[in-house]
Amino acid sequence: MADILIRSVVKSYGRTKVVHGIDLDILHGDFAVILGPSGCGKSTLLRMIAGLEEIDAGEIAIAGRVVNELEPRERGCAMVFQNYALYPHMSVAENIGYSLKIMGIRKAERLERVAAVARIVGLEEFLDRRPAQLSGGQRQRVAMARAMIKEPQVFLFDEPLSNLDAKLRVQMRIEIRRLHRRLGGTSVFVTHDQVEAMTLADKLVVMNAGRIEQVGTPKEVYHRPASLFVAGFIGSPPMNIMRVERATPGLARLASGATLQMPRLDTVPESSLRLGIRPEDIELVAPGTPGAMEMPVEFVEELGAGHLVHGEFEGAEFVVALPGAIEVVAGGRLHMRFPPEALHMFDAVSGLRLDGGEKASGLSSGAVREFA
Amino acid sequence: MSGKRVTFKNFWLAILLILPQLFLVFTFFYWPAGEALYWAFTLEPPFGGEQQWVGWQNFETVFADPLYWNSVKRSLLFAFSSTALAMGIGLLLASFVDRQLAGYKVYRFIYFWPYAVAAPAVGLAFRFIFAPDAGFVSAINVWFPGLWNPALDGFDAMVLIVLANAWSMVAYNFIFFLAGLQSIPRSLVEAGAMDGAGAVRRMRDLQLPLIAPTFFFLIVINITDSFVNSFGIVDITTGGGPARATDLMVFKIYSDGFKGKDYSLAAAQSLVLMLMVCALTFIQFRFVERRVHYS
Numbered sequence: 062m063a064d065i066l067i068r069s070v071v072k073s074y075g076r077t078k079v080v081h082g083i084d085l086d087i088l089h090g091d092f093a094v095i096l097g098p099s100g101c102g103k104s105t106l107l108r109m110i111a112g113l114e115e116i117d118a119g120e121i122a123i124a125g126r127v128v129n130e131l132e133p134r135e136r137g138c139a140m141v142f143q144n145y146a147l148y149p150h151m152s153v154a155e156n157i158g159y160s161l162k163i164m165g166i167r168k169a170e171r172l173e174r175v176a177a178v179a180r181i182v183g184l185e186e187f188l189d190r191r192p193a194q195l196s197g198g199q200r201q202r203v204a205m206a207r208a209m210i211k212e213p214q215v216f217l218f219d220e221p222l223s224n225l226d227a228k229l230r231v232q233m234r235i236e237i238r239r240l241h242r243r244l245g246g247t248s249v250f251v252t253h254d255q256v257e258a259m260t261l262a263d264k265l266v267v268m269n270a271g272r273i274e275q276v277g278t279p280k281e282v283y284h285r286p287a288s289l290f291v292a293g294f295i296g297s298p299p300m301n302i303m304r305v306e307r308a309t310p311g312l313a314r315l316a317s318g319a320t321l322q323m324p325r326l327d328t329v330p331e332s333s334l335r336l337g338i339r340p341e342d343i344e345l346v347a348p349g350t351p352g353a354m355e356m357p358v359e360f361v362e363e364l365g366a367g368h369l370v371h372g373e374f375e376g377a378e379f380v381v382a383l384p385g386a387i388e389v390v391a392g393g394r395l396h397m398r399f400p401p402e403a404l405h406m407f408d409a410v411s412g413l414r415l416d417g418g419e420k421a422s423g424l425s426s427g428a429v430r431e432f433a
Numbered sequence: 434m435s436g437k438r439v440t441f442k443n444f445w446l447a448i449l450l451i452l453p454q455l456f457l458v459f460t461f462f463y464w465p466a467g468e469a470l471y472w473a474f475t476l477e478p479p480f481g482g483e484q485q486w487v488g489w490q491n492f493e494t495v496f497a498d499p500l501y502w503n504s505v506k507r508s509l510l511f512a513f514s515s516t517a518l519a520m521g522i523g524l525l526l527a528s529f530v531d532r533q534l535a536g537y538k539v540y541r542f543i544y545f546w547p548y549a550v551a552a553p554a555v556g557l558a559f560r561f562i563f564a565p566d567a568g569f570v571s572a573i574n575v576w577f578p579g580l581w582n583p584a585l586d587g588f589d590a591m592v593l594i595v596l597a598n599a600w601s602m603v604a605y606n607f608i609f610f611l612a613g614l615q616s617i618p619r620s621l622v623e624a625g626a627m628d629g630a631g632a633v634r635r636m637r638d639l640q641l642p643l644i645a646p647t648f649f650f651l652i653v654i655n656i657t658d659s660f661v662n663s664f665g666i667v668d669i670t671t672g673g674g675p676a677r678a679t680d681l682m683v684f685k686i687y688s689d690g691f692k693g694k695d696y697s698l699a700a701a702q703s704l705v706l707m708l709m710v711c712a713l714t715f716i717q718f719r720f721v722e723r724r725v726h727y728s
Binding site for chain 2: 113132134139140142159163164208211
């Protein structure tokens with residue numbers, strides 16, 4: 062069982078700390094995606110699992126074995142790199158079979174296994190070519206085949222799709238997912254692309270500034286973001302955030318004087334409050350409806366299936382996503398209602414979710430896993 | 434045709450600008466080389482007078498001389514062993530610095546210094562260090578009396594000049610190897626590590642093939658350099674001895690020409706050396722370069 066258990070892992074470059082004590086469990090069979098903006102430490106974390114980066118403090122265990130001091134080759138991981146990192150002086154077959162050659166496997170068996178893996182990724186006809194003679198998508202397949210041939214317990218992906226064009230990316234995404242199911246190992250996939258993350262992940266790990274913000278299924282992360290950062294990072298367009306001027310149990314007053322019913326607000330934090338609502342959760346109402354909010358429409362983005370209405374509300378940019386059937390024109394006014402159950406509450410100082418959002422912990426629920 | 438007129442306008446200025454360099458090249462290369470060519474086919478009468486044209490006679494004398502063939506053999510031995518040593522050590526140091534082992538920033542600078550030391554100075558330093566009675570190495574002779582004495586033992590003398598020459602070339606090789614290694618994307622080497630290759634295996638299978646052009650360039654430079662620039666070291670440390678064990682081709686040219694006062698014979702040997710270096714370089718380009726992948 063190739064569980065990856067990460068405990069209080071810290072990494073610094075010189076005096077700059079880039080990973081601040083991360084705890085995360087990735088269990089056997091998981092497809093875990095680590096998502097975050099560039100520079101958040103996600104690639105560093107992946108490279109520490111791989112053994113390409115030293116661990117300054119804490120422990121990483123793979124399949125029940127602490128790997129801190131192990132060489133990459135002793136960890137049983139395979140990795141697909143962002144720029145593929147193919148060996149330019151070797152043919153496709155040699156690239157794929159290199160790890161077998163190192164293991165000292167006979168040439169006949171090696172060729173057989175290379176051919177088998179090449180068939181899976183659809184590269185049979187290209188085995189004699191050099192990487193320079195391949196297209197981006199084909200190179201990506203070679204990199205995948207090279208990782209697969211060792212039949213590793215753990216697959217590591219370091220933004221492998223970011224160099225591909227949009228169409229190929231979608232296709233490779235599906236193939237990676239299919240491969241994961243077929244091989245049945247544990248996969249860790251690092252990306253800054255939220256669509257990639259949402260579509261691939263069983264377990265989505267959102268990182269920011271060297272810390273984990275939230276761990277959950279893509280649905281959980283989307284519907285119950287644990288912090289203001291996650292709320293703003295996941296979802297396109299991102300969640301609208303409003304400042305609350307005063308709040309009493311059950312009622313929130315915005316800066317403009319508008320009030321919102323807040324059935325779940327029973328204790329009011331001392332620090333100020335932020336309310337969030339997803340653009341697609343906003344409902345339109347007839348003008349004059351009691352409690353309706355009004356927003357001038359600045360411009361409309363047409364998406365075909367629907368449109369995004371941009372305007373200013375409560376002194377901040379505000380986006381409303383509407384189905385295509387509703388006609389809105391720039392310069393008009395939008396009358397909206399915020400359903401209380403769609404509102405997200407955050408503490409403005411800590412940025413954390415208030416209505417019982419999960420703590421930003423990556424540990425698997427249930428018994429505490431101990432390892433030597 | 435304004436383009437042509439501009440060229441014409443600058444013609445004399447251009448000539449003026451390249452004149453100093455042309456003058457230097459002519460004075461210190463073409464003129465002496467032409468002179469040597471002339472000497473190689475003539476003989477100077479011992480008591481003065483016109484030089485006599487003797488055709489190939491000087492070359493026949495040279496090739497008939499077993500001492501000359503000895504110096505060719507010694508030169509080849511010297512060139513190949515000091516090239517192998519200098520490139521081996523240079524590559525080793527460069528790979529250490531490339532892997533950023535502790536202190537690599539300091540090494541990057543200090544490894545290059547030996548290249549800036551002139552050959553006679555290198556020779557002098559090695560003569561002191563490897564003096565059998567007073568140098569650092571004399572300790573060996575305390576434990577094993579008579580083990581090391583380059584003044585008496587030809588093998589020791591050859592080891593001494595090979596070490597000295599390799600030491601001064603290591604710096605040059607180090608810089609080129611380091612530049613080559615650093616031009617390889619780091620992720621490629623990391624992919625090798627993920628595939629299970631250790632540091633030595635990665636060097637052999639991945640890094641060396643990828644820096645093959647650099648490797649090839651350094652072989653040419655090192656061998657050529659060992660053939661033509663070894664005079665300073667030999668002259669200061671061994672003087673060609675003992676018993677001509679370190680009588681390299683350049684050194685023999687010097688001693689035949691300026692000690693033996695036989696310019697004609699020395700000139701003939703220079704021509705042979707020049708042709709030999711040309712031939713070696715040609716062979717390297719023709720047969721070694723073929724196996725180099727320029728990716």
